[in-house]
Amino acid sequence: MHRSEPLRYGYFGPQGTFTQMALASWLSEDQDALAAARPFGTVALGLDAVRSGEIDRVMVPIENSVEGGVSATLDALNSDNPLVIQGEVLVPITFVLAARSGTTRAAIRGVGSHSHAWPQVRGWMAAHLPDASYVPTLSTAAAAEALAAGDRAPYEAAVCAPMAAEVFGLEVLAEDIGDNASAVTRFVVVSRPGAVPAPTGSDKTTVVLYQHDNHPGGLMELLEQFAARGINLTRLESRPTGSGMGAYCFSIDFEGHVADERVGETLMSLRRVCADIRFHGSYRRADGRPVEPTRTTTDQAFEDARTWLHSLRA
Numbered sequence: 001m002h003r004s005e006p007l008r009y010g011y012f013g014p015q016g017t018f019t020q021m022a023l024a025s026w027l028s029e030d031q032d033a034l035a036a037a038r039p040f041g042t043v044a045l046g047l048d049a050v051r052s053g054e055i056d057r058v059m060v061p062i063e064n065s066v067e068g069g070v071s072a073t074l075d076a077l078n079s080d081n082p083l084v085i086q087g088e089v090l091v092p093i094t095f096v097l098a099a100r101s102g103t104t105r106a107a108i109r110g111v112g113s114h115s116h117a118w119p120q121v122r123g124w125m126a127a128h129l130p131d132a133s134y135v136p137t138l139s140t141a142a143a144a145e146a147l148a149a150g151d152r153a154p155y156e157a158a159v160c161a162p163m164a165a166e167v168f169g170l171e172v173l174a175e176d177i178g179d180n181a182s183a184v185t186r187f188v189v190v191s192r193p194g195a196v197p198a199p200t201g202s203d204k205t206t207v208v209l210y211q212h213d214n215h216p217g218g219l220m221e222l223l224e225q226f227a228a229r230g231i232n233l234t235r236l237e238s239r240p241t242g243s244g245m246g247a248y249c250f251s252i253d254f255e256g257h258v259a260d261e262r263v264g265e266t267l268m269s270l271r272r273v274c275a276d277i278r279f280h281g282s283y284r285r286a287d288g289r290p291v292e293p294t295r296t297t298t299d300q301a302f303e304d305a306r307t308w309l310h311s312l313r314a
């Protein structure tokens with residue numbers, strides 16, 4: 001693709017997902033790109049479209065403040081052909097209970113929604129619709145879409161974003177049904193590997209670490225590399241590698257940019273102690289909070305130490 005051509009975006013859809021809201025926020029100053037963005041019914045399909053070059057960027061959910069990591073994204077990002085994160089967006093999560101017009105609460109026997117949404121409304125459901133069974137759907141908006149499309153959905157109501165109820169012309173039977181009013185989901189914009197966004201002083205880096213073997217203190221050996229250089233972790237998850245029972249890798253987000261000296265030194269040390277490291281990008285934090293190194297972990301401190309070592313060797 002020629003450089004001056006606009007970037008082609010996709011998102012985990014259909015229309016009306018929280019992911020589409022995240023993309024709208026990311027592209028708030030590029031309405032043309034937003035209007036042209038393509039929905040993909042699963043995270044894996046969206047990431048594959050980036051891999052194959054069909055689109056340049058895709059917005060996908062990666063982490064929820066109540067339910068934790070979105071394993072479909074963590075695993076698909078890290079499959080054979082690793083992709084990189086270009087940026088992140090935080091979206092406050094507000095759920096509604098939506099149904100076809102005229103549906104009463106008493107008529108609801110099943111409720112459709114995404115598997116990450118359901119645990120976030122479990123308390124409300126137990127209190128208000130204790131007999132309704134949960135029907136998993138590909139996304140919150142897919143649940144709303146199927147209800148609107150006809151009477152063949154195996155449920156009578158959907159748990160979705162207020163926007164999905166509006167897009168698919170459903171009636172809102174109850175608002176704000178999330179058990180945790182401050183729930184937030186973190187979404188990431190993903191691309192093929194290429195130029196890393198320039199450091200901004202408020203950056204995060206994502207990596208996946210693979211150990212040589214499972215041994216006492218193995219995880220501590222990885223974590224002490226970060227601790228020794230004053231690097232704060234913001235997410236740590238163990239994911240099965242798929243190669244056998246008990247074989248795990250560690251998916252980690254930490255503060256700092258690959259261009260920072262302390263991050264470079266940490267990655268070099270990790271490279272020595274790990275069997276493999278997947279780099280999934282350095283990108284600006286959504287909250288814009290500055291990442292301040294301590295006096296002993298500034299770029300200058302590392303440079304001074306290196307100059308000193310060179311002087312000894314000379």
Ligand SMILES: O=C(O)C(=O)C[C@]1(C(=O)O)C=C[C@@H](O)C=C1
Pocket residue numbers: 012016017018019020061064070093114116117138139140141185
């Ligand atoms: O189904 C959607 O609307 C999504 O965008 C996915 C998703 C998720 O994967 O966590 C996003 C936010 C909510 O926490 C629930 C579902």
